[in-house]
Amino acid sequence: SEAKTELEGRIDGIEASVERKVTDSLSGTVEQAKAELSEEVRGLDASIDAKVESSVENKVTGAVESATAGIQERIDGMEAEIEANVTQTVTDSVTGTVEQATADWDMKAGEITQRVESLEESTGGLETKAAQIETKVDGIKLEVTQSAGADGKVTAKITLTVGPNSYSGFIKMDGNLQVSGQLSADALYSALGDVADLTVDKLSTSRKIVKYLDNDTSDDNYVRIHEQYIEFVTDSTDGREEQAVNPSGLPIYWENDPDGADIGEDGYPYRDGQRIFITTKATDWPVMVYKYGSLVKRSIGFEMVDGYYTPVDVFGAGDQSGNNRTRFYKKDSGLELLHTASNGKKAGITADNKGHLDLYGLRKTAALDFSGWEDGSFTETLDGEDAAHRYTVVKDDQGRPVSISDDAGHVTAIKW
Numbered sequence: 001s002e003a004k005t006e007l008e009g010r011i012d013g014i015e016a017s018v019e020r021k022v023t024d025s026l027s028g029t030v031e032q033a034k035a036e037l038s039e040e041v042r043g044l045d046a047s048i049d050a051k052v053e054s055s056v057e058n059k060v061t062g063a064v065e066s067a068t069a070g071i072q073e074r075i076d077g078m079e080a081e082i083e084a085n086v087t088q089t090v091t092d093s094v095t096g097t098v099e100q101a102t103a104d105w106d107m108k109a110g111e112i113t114q115r116v117e118s119l120e121e122s123t124g125g126l127e128t129k130a131a132q133i134e135t136k137v138d139g140i141k142l143e144v145t146q147s148a149g150a151d152g153k154v155t156a157k158i159t160l161t162v163g164p165n166s167y168s169g170f171i172k173m174d175g176n177l178q179v180s181g182q183l184s185a186d187a188l189y190s191a192l193g194d195v196a197d198l199t200v201d202k203l204s205t206s207r208k209i210v211k212y213l214d215n216d217t218s219d220d221n222y223v224r225i226h227e228q229y230i231e232f233v234t235d236s237t238d239g240r241e242e243q244a245v246n247p248s249g250l251p252i253y254w255e256n257d258p259d260g261a262d263i264g265e266d267g268y269p270y271r272d273g274q275r276i277f278i279t280t281k282a283t284d285w286p287v288m289v290y291k292y293g294s295l296v297k298r299s300i301g302f303e304m305v306d307g308y309y310t311p312v313d314v315f316g317a318g319d320q321s322g323n324n325r326t327r328f329y330k331k332d333s334g335l336e337l338l339h340t341a342s343n344g345k346k347a348g349i350t351a352d353n354k355g356h357l358d359l360y361g362l363r364k365t366a367a368l369d370f371s372g373w374e375d376g377s378f379t380e381t382l383d384g385e386d387a388a389h390r391y392t393v394v395k396d397d398q399g400r401p402v403s404i405s406d407d408a409g410h411v412t413a414i415k416w
Contacts, residue, residue: 202226202247206235208289209244210267213258217290229301234317235292244287252278254285305331 143159203225220235261269295317303312318325326339338348347361367381379388394403405411
């Protein structure tokens with residue numbers, strides 16, 4: 001019984017060992033078979049692809065070549081047909097066009113011949129007018145040449161000849177315009193019969209920049225025109241400085257350094273014979289001037305008088321109250337000269353439209369002193385005066401005054 005059990009155990013072990021060996025052997029065989037089969041499949045695919053590709057390529061090439069040949073044959077036939085049709089159409093069209101154009105040309109040629117004959121008849125009149133124009137143009141000539149002045153500065157010289165008269169001047173233009181000589185007024189009046197229009201919004205003859213460059217702190221007396229006023233101005237300075245501005249209030253600058261430059265006869269700086277001009281573009285060289293206080297010592301302008309705009313001439317700068325000035329104007333009722341004193345009192349003269357002259361503000365007698373009458377004199381004190389005026393009296397034998405004379409020797413006779 002024990003031997004039997006032992007034998008059965010050995011048999012089971014042998015069976016298990018045999019099963020494992022068989023399983024391992026079969027697994028290797030299967031894997032090897034799969035690998036070999038896969039390799040054969042890949043080879044078969046490659047062979048099939050090559051054969052299919054070769055077959056398709058051959059078929060496609062043949063089909064393309066066949067289709068190309070057919071298309072080319074059809075194109076050749078169509079080209080021949082189109083060429084024939086076009087040739088015929090063009091021939092017919094050109095023939096008709098040439099015939100029509102020939103007929104039109106013949107008709108227009110006749111019209112052109114008629115117009116040429118008409119123009120030839122007009123040429124004589126034009127030649128006469130051209131000669132007249134040439135004669136007039138020869139009477140006015142404008143010549144521009146380069147010229148050097150006595151100071152060596154190079155400018156452009158302009159000469160205008162009108163008939164027997166010749167006018168010349170010098171001009172330099174480089175963003176600024178400078179004119180000297182007699183070109184402007186005399187020449188333009190002579191050539192045009194009237195001076196050219198000049199329109200500006202303001203004008204000033206002030207020389208502040210020139211005075212600064214010359215270290216001149218004396219008063220700047222000049223004329224200023226703006227809006228509806230002409231003003232005679234005196235500007236005074238204590239020597240303080242400030243940067244100059246243009247009429248629009250923008251600060252101005254020299255285009256180049258004026259230090260060490262020559263000051264020309266016009267009072268402005270020159271370097272190498274060229275004027276240094278002014279610009280509003282900021283540079284390193286501001287234009288400096290003295291700081292001034294202004295007094296308008298005379299003004300002419302339009303003011304409203306009795307409902308009408310009237311030219312009024314005002315003399316004197318006046319005081320802070322607007323007094324100590326004289327106004328002179330012609331109003332609707334007559335001429336008036338009126339002075340307003342510092343104390344506000346008015347004195348003046350009027351000439352009315354009826355021919356009368358009136359004085360107002362005359363001094364009146366404030367006092368008479370006859371204490372010296374017996375001695376042949378008396379005195380008069382007038383408004384606003386402290387000193388009295390003395391008069392000498394001459395009497396007749398009856399003691400009546402027959403003449404009165406003042407300190408200046410003027411004698412007034414008295415008759416009884």
